[in-house]
Amino acid sequence: MELTKEEALRDLYNLILNEDTRDWERSVLISTKNALETNENLKIQLAGLEEKLRPLAIRNNLTGDVADFYSKIVGEAVEEERFDFSKHRIKDYKHQDYAVFGGGCFWCMVEPFETKKGIDSVLSGFTGGHTDHPSYDQVLSGATGHVEAVEIIFDTRLISYKELVDLYWQLIDPTDDKGQFQDRGNQYRPIIFVRNKQQRKIAEESKKKVIESGRYKQPVVTEIQPTSTFWPVENHYQQFYKKNPKRYKRIKRYRQRFLLYQRLKGEVRMRYKKVKKE
Structure with a gap:
């Protein structure tokens, strides 16, 4: 039309x-x-x-x-599906909780969580900065101190916070605090945002295990910070994997190859250390 x-x-x-x-x-x-x-x-x-x-x-x-x-x-169909921001809220305080993770571009952080059983909603946005209502371009410039992140509302009866943290480590390069993969800049650095002492304990114990695993040659630099105001990004950037499936698959494939190569190097290094001790 x-x-x-x-x-x-x-x-x-x-x-x-x-x-x-x-x-x-x-x-x-x-x-x-x-x-x-x-x-x-x-x-x-x-x-x-x-x-x-x-x-x-x-x-x-x-x-x-x-x-x-x-x-x-250009005559292309405009994505009609709108993210319902009003539904992204906790309704059952007894059985729902939320988690916030920064792991590079939020485009690739939604699908791995959203497709898990027990996840009620995943919202893309910005957090950890010092500017109210930051725009996409402001955050992209790195001037606001925010990182791109996802806020996850989950059902604690079906999935635990520990399981979310364990999945998070599988999605990021924990040794890179200058960005993630092809996305460079402080706005893409990996951070686990914790909202209480319980989440902090789980996150810190999980990070300790990652460090002690010996899988990484470089230091594990992923930060653990308290949650702060989460600013949702506009609808266009929500659920990128659904709106741009072809491009998302290319980006996801690149990240998976990098992480697989990194893990294989870690396993070789660990086996070498084991043989050397023997």
Whole structure:
């Protein structure tokens, strides 16, 4: 379904006023809006806008709402499923709890947890920083002190916090505090955020076991910090693995290969040490 001029102008106005829209995006959107207001040809103007946005769209590097608008003007179906933020809350304080983990880009941290039995909700967002209501770009710049993270609500009758922590170690490189895998920067460093003494004890004991396992040549640098305000990221970035399955599979494959290679090196090193002692 093609956009009408009225629909295009409405979307352009909203994107221009959107605080998350980047300055460069806003400049090309304003240029297109001004041209349409002077009765320039709609198809020609949208084609020109598409050409300007295309390089960033190909790399999936447009801000969320601009990316959705780009999908509209190229005729792709826009993801209709919306994350229901109102449902991400604890309803049963006796049998529900929450956990927060920072393990690199939140795109790859949702699916491994969300597909486990006993997980009620997984929310992507930012935490651990010093700026209220941080935008995606602000966190990406590293200036706010936040890390990308996931907040998990789980049913304690079906899965324990210890099981979540054990899974977490399988998803990250605990020796890298400058980022994770292809994602570089402090906003991607691995951190376990604990909300009480019980979670801290479990996390610290688990980290100790990882260190004592001898699997890693480099020091285990994953931090353990108290939880702080968790700021959800906008809908566009929620449940990335469902909205962008092909790209997610490529990223996941890269991470899995790296972790497998790292584990194999650890096993070889441990066997060598064992033989050497004998």
